Structure formats: C-alpha cells, structure tokens
Amino acid sequence: MSRIERRFAALRAEGRAAFVPFIMAADPDLATCEAILAGLPAAGADLIELGVMFSDPMADGPAIQAAGLRARSGGASVRHTLAMVRRFRAADSDTPIVLMGYYNPLYIYGCAAFVKDAAAAGVDGLIVVDLPPEEDAELAPFARAAGIDFVRLATPTTDDARLPVVLGGASGFVYYVAIAGITGTRSASSYAVIQAVTRIKRHTNLPVAVGFGIRTAAQAEAVAAVADAAVVGSALVQKLAETLDSAGHATARTVPEVLAFVRDLATGVQRARRGKAA
Amino acid sequence: MTTQPAIPNSFRSGPDERGHFGMFGGRFVAETLMPLILSVEQAWEAARIDPAFREELDYWLKDYVGRPSPLYLAGRLTAHHGGAKIYFKRDELNHTGAHKINNTMGQILLARRMGKTRIIAETGAGQHGVATATVCALFGLPCIVYMGATDVERQAPNVFRMKLLGAEVRPVTSGTATLKDAMNEALRDWVAHVDDTFYIIGTAAGPHPYPQMVREFQCVIGNEVREQIMAAEGRLPDTLVACIGGGSNAIGLFHPFLDDPAVMMIGVEAAGHGIATGRHAAAMTGGRPGVLHGNRTYLLQDEDGQIQDAHSISAGLDYPGVGPEHAWLHDSGRVSYVPITDDEALASFQQCTRLEGIIPALEPAHALAHVAKIAPDLPKDHILVMNMCGRGDKDVFTVAKALGVAL
Numbered sequence: 001m002s003r004i005e006r007r008f009a010a011l012r013a014e015g016r017a018a019f020v021p022f023i024m025a026a027d028p029d030l031a032t033c034e035a036i037l038a039g040l041p042a043a044g045a046d047l048i049e050l051g052v053m054f055s056d057p058m059a060d061g062p063a064i065q066a067a068g069l070r071a072r073s074g075g076a077s078v079r080h081t082l083a084m085v086r087r088f089r090a091a092d093s094d095t096p097i098v099l100m101g102y103y104n105p106l107y108i109y110g111c112a113a114f115v116k117d118a119a120a121a122g123v124d125g126l127i128v129v130d131l132p133p134e135e136d137a138e139l140a141p142f143a144r145a146a147g148i149d150f151v152r153l154a155t156p157t158t159d160d161a162r163l164p165v166v167l168g169g170a171s172g173f174v175y176y177v178a179i180a181g182i183t184g185t186r187s188a189s190s191y192a193v194i195q196a197v198t199r200i201k202r203h204t205n206l207p208v209a210v211g212f213g214i215r216t217a218a219q220a221e222a223v224a225a226v227a228d229a230a231v232v233g234s235a236l237v238q239k240l241a242e243t244l245d246s247a248g249h250a251t252a253r254t255v256p257e258v259l260a261f262v263r264d265l266a267t268g269v270q271r272a273r274r275g276k277a278a
Numbered sequence: 279m280t281t282q283p284a285i286p287n288s289f290r291s292g293p294d295e296r297g298h299f300g301m302f303g304g305r306f307v308a309e310t311l312m313p314l315i316l317s318v319e320q321a322w323e324a325a326r327i328d329p330a331f332r333e334e335l336d337y338w339l340k341d342y343v344g345r346p347s348p349l350y351l352a353g354r355l356t357a358h359h360g361g362a363k364i365y366f367k368r369d370e371l372n373h374t375g376a377h378k379i380n381n382t383m384g385q386i387l388l389a390r391r392m393g394k395t396r397i398i399a400e401t402g403a404g405q406h407g408v409a410t411a412t413v414c415a416l417f418g419l420p421c422i423v424y425m426g427a428t429d430v431e432r433q434a435p436n437v438f439r440m441k442l443l444g445a446e447v448r449p450v451t452s453g454t455a456t457l458k459d460a461m462n463e464a465l466r467d468w469v470a471h472v473d474d475t476f477y478i479i480g481t482a483a484g485p486h487p488y489p490q491m492v493r494e495f496q497c498v499i500g501n502e503v504r505e506q507i508m509a510a511e512g513r514l515p516d517t518l519v520a521c522i523g524g525g526s527n528a529i530g531l532f533h534p535f536l537d538d539p540a541v542m543m544i545g546v547e548a549a550g551h552g553i554a555t556g557r558h559a560a561a562m563t564g565g566r567p568g569v570l571h572g573n574r575t576y577l578l579q580d581e582d583g584q585i586q587d588a589h590s591i592s593a594g595l596d597y598p599g600v601g602p603e604h605a606w607l608h609d610s611g612r613v614s615y616v617p618i619t620d621d622e623a624l625a626s627f628q629q630c631t632r633l634e635g636i637i638p639a640l641e642p643a644h645a646l647a648h649v650a651k652i653a654p655d656l657p658k659d660h661i662l663v664m665n666m667c668g669r670g671d672k673d674v675f676t677v678a679k680a681l682g683v684a685l
Contacts, residue, residue: 055584058465059308077582104569108583130306155310181470
C-alpha cells in the first residue's frame with residue numbers, strides 16, 4: 001500500500017476528507033520554503049502538493065505565476081526540490097508529498113533519472129499538468145514501476161466518454177479541476193462540485209481531490225463535505241506573498257502567517273465530518 | 279538495431295494520427311483543453327476533405343487576399359551576386375503585407391464552421407495580430423489579441439492597426455512580456471472560454487492539429503511556386519530559402535517539394551547578436567528538444583529546462599521555439615538550418631531595397647542575407663527561390679533606430 005493509499009484509508013476511517021495545501025518549492029527562497037514545508041503536517045496538512053516551478057506555467061493564474069518567478073530567483077530547480085523532499089522525509093515518514101508542475105523540467109532532467117531520484121527522495125505522487133494520457137507513456141509507467149502514483153487531472157470539460165481515458169492508469173487519487181479556467185480565478189458552485197464528484201465516482205474507486213477556486217476555510221469545508229480532499233494553492237501562495245517585504249524577501253511573519261492560514265483551512269476541512277464515508 | 283531514425287519513404291506523410299513528427303509535435307496541453315483540441319482536430323479533418331471548404335477558402339484567397347502572388351525574377355540582385363538566378367515569391371504583396379493571412383483566413387473559416395463566436399490570437403510583431411483582426415473584421419467576429427507588453431510598446435503602429443480593425447489588444451505583463459508569454463496568456467484565455475472561443479495560432483506550432491493545419495493553409499505558397507517555376511523555367515528549382523521563426527512561411531514553401539530529392543532547402547534562423555553571445559532566436563542551431571506550448575520541439579532553454587528569452591531584431595522571429603515539423607526535418611537531414619545575425623539581415627534589408635525597389639520585412643531579410651552568402655558561388659543556371667514572406671513598411675522605425683537615424 002502506498003503512502004497516499006494509507007493516508008486516504010486512515011482518513012476514511014476517521015470519516016473525513018484530506019486537506020491538501022500547495023506551496024511552490026523555493027518560494028520565496030529555499031530556507032523559508034523548507035521551514036514552511038516542515039511545519040505543514042502539524043498545521044493540519046494531510047497531503048502536500050509541492051510545486052516545481054516552470055518559466056511558462058500555462059494553466060496557472062497570476063498568484064502561482066508570481067510564486068514561480070519568486071522561486072526561480074530563490075534558487076528553484078528540480079534537484080533542489082528533490083533535496084527538500086529528502087530532508088522532509090527524514091523527519092516525516094507519513095505525510096505524502098505530490099510534486100506538481102509542467103513536463104519540460106522533468107523531461108530535461110531525464111524521465112528515468114527523475115523517477116529514480118524522486119522515489120529515492122520520498123516523493124509519493126506526480127501531477128504533470130501538460131502531460132495528458134495521450135502523451136504520458138514516457139513518464140507514467142516508469143513512475144508507477146518506481147512506486148510513485150501518477151495522478152491524473154479531470155476537468156469540467158472531461159466528459160463521460162473521455163473519463164475512462166483519463167482514469168485508465170491513474171493511481172493515488174484523481175485531481176478534479178473544479179473550473180474550466182486557470183488557477184486562482186473563479187470558484188465553482190457547491191452544486192457543480194457535487195455533480196462532478198458524483199460523476200467521477202461512477203467511473204473510479206480512487207479518492208477524488210478537488211482544487212481550483214478554494215480560497216477560504218468555509219469553501220474548503222463545503223468541498224470536504226462532498227470530496228475526498230480539498231486542495232488550496234493560489235490563496236495560500238497569495239498569503240505568503242502578503243508577508244514579504246517590498247523586495248520580495250521573506251520576513252519574520254512569513255512562516256508563522258502561512259502556517260496559521262493552513263491551520264485555519266485545515267480546521268474547515270476537519271469540520272466537514274462525513275460520518276462513515278462511502 | 280540502430281537508434282538513428284530511419285529515412286522515411288516520404289517526407290510529406292507526417293504527422294501521425296496523434297500529431298507526432300518522429301519524436302516531435304504531439305499534444306502537450308492541460309486536460310481542460312484536451313477535449314477542445316480533439317474537437318478542433320475533428321472539425322479540421324472534416325473540413326480539409328470537404329470540397330466546399332476548399333472552394334470557399336480559394337474564393338477568399340483570390341478575391342480578398344490577392345492570390346496567387348507573383349514569382350518574380352530579381353534581376354538586379356541576381357546580377358549583383360553574379361551567380362544563381364534568384365526568384366522572389368512575392369507573398370509580401372498579399373493583403374495585410376505578409377503570408378500570415380493565408381493561415382488566418384483558413385482558420386477563421388474553420389472557426390465559423392465550428393460555430394465559434396469569439397476569436398483569440400497571440401502576436402509578436404503584430405503581423406499575425408493584424409491578419410487575425412482583419413479576418414475578424416471581415417466576418418464580424420469579436421477578436422482579442424494577446425501581445426507582450428514589450429512588443430505593444432515597440433510595435434505601436436500595428437497595435438493601432440488592430441484597434442482600427444476592431445480588435446481588443448491585451449498587453450501581457452506576465453513572465454518576460456514577449457511573444458511566448460502572449461501565447462501562454464492566449465492559452466489561459468482559451469482554458470477559461472472553452473465553449474465559444476477559437477484560438478487562431480499564428481505559426482506552424484502548438485498542439486496537434488495546429489502544426490499540420492497551419493502548414494496546409496500555407497502550402498498555397500509552395501504549390502503556386504511549383505506551377506510558376508514550371509511555367510517560367512520548365513523545371514523545378516534547385517534551392518529554396520525561407521526564414522524561420524515558428525516556421526510557417528518556410529513549411530508552406532518547402533512542403534510541396536519535400537519528396538523532390540533534387541530540391542535543396544534551407545531554413546534561416548535568427549542569430550540575433552550571434553549564437554555565441556546567447557542573445558539569439560535560433561532554436562535549432564542553439565537550442566535542444568523540449569516541451570512548450572503544446573508540442574515537443576527544439577527550444578532555447580537552460581540546463582533546468584526553463585525557457586529562455588529569444589532575441590532578434592525581427593520581432594517576427596523572436597520566439598524561443600520552432601514548429602515541430604522543422605525540428606523533425608532538421609533531425610532527418612532533409613532541410614538545412616542556418617543562422618543569420620541582426621547585422622547581416624540589416625545589410626540585406628538595405629541592399630534589396632536599393633537594388634530591387636522592394637523593402638523586405640526584417641524576417642525575409644534574414645533569408646536574403648543567406649542568399650547573399652551562397653548565390654555568388656552557385657552556377658548561373660542554378661535556380662534559387664526565396665520566400666519574400668512580408669513587406670518591410672512595419673520595420674522602417676526599427677531599422678532607422680538600428681542605423682542611428684532619427685526620424
């Protein structure tokens with residue numbers, strides 16, 4: 001059983017959904033990001049999505065674009081990101097880490113080498129935004145063979161005819177992108193989210209995580225009531241940005257305020273107890 | 279077993295059904311766009327074999343764009359170089375002054391066929407933006423053009439032209455605020471407006487079916503050259519030369535000749551300040567394969583796979599990638615790709631203007647500069663065709679500045 005499966009099984013037993021914060025590796029610098037990462041489990045993160053920066057993030061809105069630019073000047077690279085995971089994993093062997101990013105940096109690192117190094121560092125899953133099922137044969141099978149879950153994205157445009165394509169070979173969980181749009185812009189209605197999660201669950205037994213557009217504890221609670229996980233990215237990254245000085249550097253407020261916001265969001269998710277889950 | 283790619287029976291059969299040219303091309307897009315891309319492909323597959331679609335496109339190309347464009351023997355330039363016989367394919371005489379409208383006309387007809395009611399586009403120099411705004415005005419569709427804020431500033435006349443045509447120009451400040459960021463922003467717009475919007479991509483790049491579709495719309499260039507050169511010389515040309523940014527004008531000229539082994543083809547990339555300086559836009563000479571904007575191709579990038587900025591005096595060549603079919607033609611050896619610097623292009627820009635009375639755009643001025651290098655050493659019966667893919671009116675301010683002339 002993978003670390004992701006264990007975590008979702010444990011949460012199912014507790015009768016609640018997972019809270020999944022997203023932070024960009026090396027935003028705003030390596031040391032600050034690492035301090036935030038280390039503090040996330042205690043602040044209520046059940047799984048962690050760690051962004052791998054790319055110069056051209058075509059599915060991301062302004063908040064995550066800005067985080068990527070900060071990370072780039074903060075020294076982000078695939079190598080540094082994996083080193084950060086390795087150090088995190090030395091202290092925490094339970095909290096799954098999923099790397100999220102775009103294909104080119106992984107491709108240039110080399111798919112085989114990347115999968116090997118990521119598995120050794122303690123990475124549990126991959127979300128590669130611009131690698132649809134039609135193109136992922138050069139990465140996904142190697143990831144699975146190395147014990148890394150390959151998480152696929154489903155969106156409002158993924159109809160019932162296409163869902164089996166997306167879900168074929170998916171593992172870990174399914175990430176439902178709640179809006180047809182980029183990160184950090186609009187929010188979906190609760191009704192739309194319920195409809196979508198129900199639809200996806202007709203096609204898979206994998207847990208369904210919902211992201212895009214969740215900005216507050218109340219929204220996280222509403223999503224957690226119907227999905228298996230709520231992902232918050234842009235709002236968290238924006239909170240981090242608000243604590244930086246005018247030159248974009250971390251301040252004494254950065255780590256505590258980001259973690260406080262994580263606690264707040266996690267509390268929202270934990271409120272949404274669902275009794276015995278389906 | 280060898281790892282070398284086999285020489286295909288035909289260089290004209292690509293891409294495969296998933297949009298791959300060898301290892302290049304493909305469909306590397308977010309899931310939100312996948313169903314949409316598949317529906318564009320479906321509509322395109324139906325349209326390309328529908329005689330009514332072809333007939334409609336031919337009508338607009340003839341009566342509105344002004345095709346066929348002439349194949350002109352550049353006599354004084356030929357005499358000056360003293361070698362190969364140099365012909366210009368005069369695509370700068372098209373409506374809006376470049377080859378871009380061959381493609382925007384085709385794509386807007388497809389958009390109409392699909393019932394799309396809103397058009398988006400990216401533009402660098404503004405030529406594709408103007409060509410898109412033009413066909414949107416013609417068919418009464420709203421048009422939004424994404425343009426890097428840096429380009430908005432340095433291409434003010436084209437920005438005004440687009441606005442006159444009724445388009446909304448949205449300056450893009452994200453990333454490095456150039457063409458690649460404009461393309462990112464157009465893709466973001468598309469992701470958010472999947473129901474009603476058609477994205478008219480300006481070059482033979484992006485996710486499948488765009489590289490194939492744009493190529494087929496631009497092949498009118500090469501198809502005409504084939505007929506015209508047979509009429510003028512009674513035989514096929516020996517050498518074809520075209521500039522390469524994304525590479526749509528070049529693929530349009532080259533593709534109809536790819537299976538004629540005697541026809542040599544040269545794509546000219548922008549070497550900016552020189553390949554060694556790192557300030558250039560020559561993706562094949564100075565880059566390596568990677569994945570960006572929906573396709574795998576040669577890209578300018580650092581050792582971590584982060585995309586680097588391109589540089590060229592020609593805004594139309596100022597892109598860190600190249601169309602995937604060119605990447606494949608490069609690796610298979612069928613087409614040669616060579617670099618030409620800003621300074622070399624500037625010299626040819628002036629030379630052509632004075633000798634032929636034709637002000638070339640800075641993009642084909644790169645191709646002209648390579649012609650200047652090879653023509654003198656070629657025999658007088660060697661037939662060379664260069665694609666004059668755009669006129670230089672848009673560039674006179676840039677050239678004046680580069681030459682230190684205050685206007």
